[in-house]
Amino acid sequence: MTTSAVEPAHLTQAEVAALAKPKKSPKVLIGMIASYVGMALIVLYCILPFYWMIVSSLRLPTMGRSTDFLPRPMSFENFQGVFSGNNNFGRALINSLLVSGITTLLTLFIGIVAAYALARLRFKFKGIVLAIIIATSMFPGITLLIPLLKMFSGSYPWFPYWIDTYRAMILPSLSFALPLAVWNLTAFFRQLPVELEQAAMVDGCTPGQAFTKVILPLAAPGVFTTAIITFIAAWNEFIIALTFGRSPSVMTATVAISKFTGTTGFDTPYGTIMAAGVIVTVPLLIAVLIFQRRIVAGLTAGGVK
Amino acid sequence: MATTAVESKPPAPVTPHKVKKNALSDGQGRLAGILLSPTMAVIVVVVGIPIILAIRESFFFKNEGVDPNTGKIDATSRFVGLDNFTAIFENQNIVNALWGSMPRFWNAFINTTMFTIVCVILETVLGVAMALIMAKAFRGRGIVRAGILVPWAIPTIVSALMWKLIFNEAGVMNRILGRQFLWLADNSSSFVAIVIADVWKTAPFIGLLTLAGLQTIPAEVYEAAKVDGASAIQQFFQITLPMVKPTLVVAVLFRALDTMRMFDLPWGMIGSGKYSVETLSVFAYLEANATRYGPAAAYSIVLFLYIVLVAFLFVRMLGADVVGDESVKRTKAAKGRKKLKPSITSGAMP
Numbered sequence: 001m002t003t004s005a006v007e008p009a010h011l012t013q014a015e016v017a018a019l020a021k022p023k024k025s026p027k028v029l030i031g032m033i034a035s036y037v038g039m040a041l042i043v044l045y046c047i048l049p050f051y052w053m054i055v056s057s058l059r060l061p062t063m064g065r066s067t068d069f070l071p072r073p074m075s076f077e078n079f080q081g082v083f084s085g086n087n088n089f090g091r092a093l094i095n096s097l098l099v100s101g102i103t104t105l106l107t108l109f110i111g112i113v114a115a116y117a118l119a120r121l122r123f124k125f126k127g128i129v130l131a132i133i134i135a136t137s138m139f140p141g142i143t144l145l146i147p148l149l150k151m152f153s154g155s156y157p158w159f160p161y162w163i164d165t166y167r168a169m170i171l172p173s174l175s176f177a178l179p180l181a182v183w184n185l186t187a188f189f190r191q192l193p194v195e196l197e198q199a200a201m202v203d204g205c206t207p208g209q210a211f212t213k214v215i216l217p218l219a220a221p222g223v224f225t226t227a228i229i230t231f232i233a234a235w236n237e238f239i240i241a242l243t244f245g246r247s248p249s250v251m252t253a254t255v256a257i258s259k260f261t262g263t264t265g266f267d268t269p270y271g272t273i274m275a276a277g278v279i280v281t282v283p284l285l286i287a288v289l290i291f292q293r294r295i296v297a298g299l300t301a302g303g304v305k
Numbered sequence: 306m307a308t309t310a311v312e313s314k315p316p317a318p319v320t321p322h323k324v325k326k327n328a329l330s331d332g333q334g335r336l337a338g339i340l341l342s343p344t345m346a347v348i349v350v351v352v353g354i355p356i357i358l359a360i361r362e363s364f365f366f367k368n369e370g371v372d373p374n375t376g377k378i379d380a381t382s383r384f385v386g387l388d389n390f391t392a393i394f395e396n397q398n399i400v401n402a403l404w405g406s407m408p409r410f411w412n413a414f415i416n417t418t419m420f421t422i423v424c425v426i427l428e429t430v431l432g433v434a435m436a437l438i439m440a441k442a443f444r445g446r447g448i449v450r451a452g453i454l455v456p457w458a459i460p461t462i463v464s465a466l467m468w469k470l471i472f473n474e475a476g477v478m479n480r481i482l483g484r485q486f487l488w489l490a491d492n493s494s495s496f497v498a499i500v501i502a503d504v505w506k507t508a509p510f511i512g513l514l515t516l517a518g519l520q521t522i523p524a525e526v527y528e529a530a531k532v533d534g535a536s537a538i539q540q541f542f543q544i545t546l547p548m549v550k551p552t553l554v555v556a557v558l559f560r561a562l563d564t565m566r567m568f569d570l571p572w573g574m575i576g577s578g579k580y581s582v583e584t585l586s587v588f589a590y591l592e593a594n595a596t597r598y599g600p601a602a603a604y605s606i607v608l609f610l611y612i613v614l615v616a617f618l619f620v621r622m623l624g625a626d627v628v629g630d631e632s633v634k635r636t637k638a639a640k641g642r643k644k645l646k647p648s649i650t651s652g653a654m655p
Contacts, residue, residue, distance in 0.1 A: 031441065038438035039445055043452035046509055050455055052477060053467045065473055067480045114344035123337035133344070136352050138559075140566035140612055142586040143605040144351065146593040147358035155598075175351040182344060207336060236460035238569045239590070254462045258573055270470050277463040284458045292451050299457075299510075300517035 050281075057275035064270035078275035088248040089276060092256035096280075099169050099241070099252055100234035106170070107177040107230050112223065115185030116211055120197070137179035141172075145243050148172055152244060168244040169252070173234050181230050184298050188222025189215065225298035228291055232284055253280050356609075362602035363389050382599065389603035402580035403493055410604060412580055413588040417608070419496075420584065421564040424503045429557055431504065432511025437545075439512065440519045453509035461506065465573025468502040472574070491579040499570050499582050507563075511556050518552030519545065551624075558619040565612050585611075 056064065057078050058071035082089050117123070118130065152162035162168040192215060200210040216223075241252040251259070257276045260269055288295060365382040366389065398409040403416075439449055456464070471478050472488035479485055488498040522545065530540050568586040575582045577591055585608040592601035 035438055035441040036445070039442055039449045042435050042438060042449055042509070042512075045505070046452040046455050049464075049467060049471060049505060050459065052471055053463075056470060065470070065475050067475070067477045110343040110347060113340040117337040117340035121333040121337040121340070123334040126337075129341060129345075132348060136348050138562045138612060138616060139352060140586065140605065140608050142566065142568065142589045143359055143602075143609045144355040146589065146598060146601045146605050147355040147362055149593055150362065150598050151355075151358065172351055174347050178344060178347055207333070232458060236462075238460065238462045238572075239586075243590075254460050257466065258462050270473075273466050274470065277459075277467060280463055281459050285455060288454045288458045289451050292447070292454055295454065296450055296513060296517075300514055 053274050053277055053281075056270060057278045059271055061269070061271045064268070064272075064274075078271040079279070081269070081272045082276045082279060086248075087256065087260065087272075087276075088251070089253070089256055089279075091248065092251050092253040093279070095166075095245070095250055096235060096253040099166055099173070099245075100231050100237075102166070103170050103173045103177050103234040104227055104231045107174060107181045108223065108227055110174075111178055111181035111185055111226070112216075115182050115189055116215065118182065118186045119189035120194070121207075133179045133182055136175060137183070139175065141176070141239050144172060144175055145239065149243055163244055164247045164250050165244075166250060169241050169250070172240045172244070173237055176237075177230050177234055180233060181226050184226040184229060185219075185222060188219055188226070188298075191222075192218055221294060222298070225291070225294040228287060228295060229298050232288075235280075235284065359602045359606060362598050363606050364599075365389075366599040367597060385599065389599045390607070392600065393603070393607065400580045402491075402583075403496060409580070409583075409588065410585075413583045413585045413604075414607075414611075416496075416582060417565055417567070417584045417586075417611075420499065420503070420567060421561055423500050424507075424564050425557060425561050427500065427504045428508040428511050428560060429553070431508035432556075433515050433549075433553070435509060435512030436515035436519055436549075437541075439516050450513075453513055456506045457510050459506070461569035462573045464502060464506055465570045468498065468505075468570075469574045472498045489575055491575060491581050493581065495575050495579065495582050499574060502570055502574060503564065503567070507560060511553075511560060514556040515549055515553055518549040521552075522548045554619065554623045558616065558623075561615060561619070562612055565615065566608070 055069070055071050056066075058074050058076070059066055059068075059078070060073065060075045061077050061081055081087075118126065148168075150156070151159050152168050154161040154163075196214050196218070197205075197207070197210040200214045201207065205213065236254065237252075238254045238258070241255045242258070245251050245255060248256075253276070257273060257280065260273045260276065364384055364386060366385040367382045393408070393410050396408060399406050400409045400412050402412050404412060407415075435453070439446060442449065459467075469489060470476055472486075473479075474485065474487050474489070476488075478488065486494045488494045526544055526548070527540060530544055535543065566586050567584050568590065571579070571582040571584055571587055577587065585604060589601045589604040589608065592598075592604065
């Protein structure tokens with residue numbers, strides 16, 4: 001960019017190359033600076049509230065509502081506090097892991113085959129099937145929860161009491177996880193060239209073999225991305241877990257955090273809540289940062305949520 | 306159940322004309338049936354049956370008091386027809402919140418609508434602005450992308466509690482503003498606080514989707530426009546916006562439907578039973594928790610129909626292409642044009 005300063009007498013090869021490039025006019029330069037400023041603003045906008053959560057979790061428990069921009073003195077007592085007493089937070093984390101893990105696995109098993117059929121096979125009513133799957137993803141959770149609450153709480157003679165079980169949280173979670181996964185996976189399968197299976201089938205594979213031996217290994221990145229997105233959606237789920245997992249033995253982390261309020265003393269234990277929030281979020285953020293390129297590809301392919 | 310607008314288009318018959326026997330595609334219908342049956346079974350169990358039960362429930366009302374015959378508390382419910390729905394239009398359960406005094410249902414209904422309109426407009430404007438900035442970027446796009454995923458990855462309930470701390474009356478927001486707003490005290494500031502929290506979480510997401518749409522616009526179009534002397538503003542409104550519209554409309558539709566069922570934010574930030582931020586989801590949830598299943602189911606069905614209506618309007622008025630399946634689109638287009646000649650593509654696998 002500082003090509004104007006070079007003397008014309010003895011030019012190295014690099015300098016000649018630099019001169020050969022079209023000079024950046026001041027207007028372009030201003031545009032570049034503006035775009036960097038804009039990007040910085042976007043990052044700040046996204047990060048600052050989260051920064052506040054981290055800072056607040058690192059204060060002393062007694063300074064929960066301090067507005068100091070740095071934690072002074074820094075302390076990890078809140079993080080110890082999260083796991084102490086009757087918060088049952090360790091248990092809640094395991095519950096969350098179980099519920100969202102099983103939801104993700106089930107979703108993938110069921111979703112992969114459906115997505116393959118939608119992406120590749122030719123059949124009647126494909127439009128209707130796709131519409132039903134989208135309609136399911138648009139469904140307001142509350143419309144499902146009310147009858148399910150009545151059903152699971154033993155109000156119908158033909159259904160057992162399911163409140164405070166993992167299955168009462170996993171099954172309804174499929175209602176939002178499955179459409180999301182099918183949608184993403186269908187987009188991924190469509191990206192793979194059809195010729196691959198055609199070649200496999202010409203070589204004597206059945207469509208099923210072509211799928212398991214050719215397509216599935218190639219679609220592994222897509223399946224992986226879908227797994228992450230589904231897991232995050234299930235991990236972040238709140239209203240289903242709030243409704244069906246009430247006892248501490250099955251309560252998930254998101255519900256446990258919301259119940260921190262008022263359990264200790266008169267003042268809301270903000271420091272503890274923020275520390276718990278950081279604990280719940282940081283593993284997700286690490287995964288997101290590592291796989292960001294893939295996740296963005298998955299999100300934009302799915303376009304849902 | 307699946308009465309959204311996308312379905313209102315005619316089903317796509319795959320063979321509008323005779324297809325030659327094809328070793329590669331024969332028997333696909335049966336295979337598709339087998340492969341799709343687990344998904345369809347799950348949808349029937351977790352969505353189909355509950356929605357039927359919800360509709361049935363909305364016609365019943367729980368009996369109250371003691372059964373005169375047995376002396377036990379009466380736990381049964383009686384058929385009341387459409388009473389749960391007509392009760393919505395009666396002046397009962399009046400609350401006084403942001404929009405004047407009105408029945409609690411309509412207060413929640415207006416809250417839901419206003420949240421959706423305000424949040425979605427702000428998110429779209431901010432999101433498009435973010436996408437434009439990111440599209441201009443030469444370097445550092447990875448950092449921005451990582452940053453943008455942070456609000457998305459934080460659980461909504463955690464972000465609600467985070468904003469609760471930020472908006473505390475002695476919190477950092479009031480310190481920055483130098484004012485003393487009572488953000489969490491169930492007033493108009495609470496409404497604003499929820500909007501801010503929701504926009505923070507989802508505007509970057511719209512930005513991400515819009516950026517994906519922007520990147521499909523070929524650079525030649527802009528070069529041609531520049532040659533023709535179009536200004537930056539003209540380029541934006543004449544090229545960028547129309548070309549990014551298909552992506553944007555779908556993103557906005559999904560955001561709108563998501564905002565209409567908002568629950569976590571008002572619940573976590575302001576609390577339950579706070580009328581100035583109570584959405585239909587929260588109201589129906591509270592009713593169901595008080596075992597008034599009948600009215601709760603009725604409210605949730607109204608919300609569902611409202612969502613269907615909005616989705617329908619989006620698809621019809623703005624042409625949101627939510628299905629996005631090439632083969633389905635092709636057959637539809639072929640049907641629309643009443644094509645008699647078999648197209649080249651129809652013989653091949655979709």
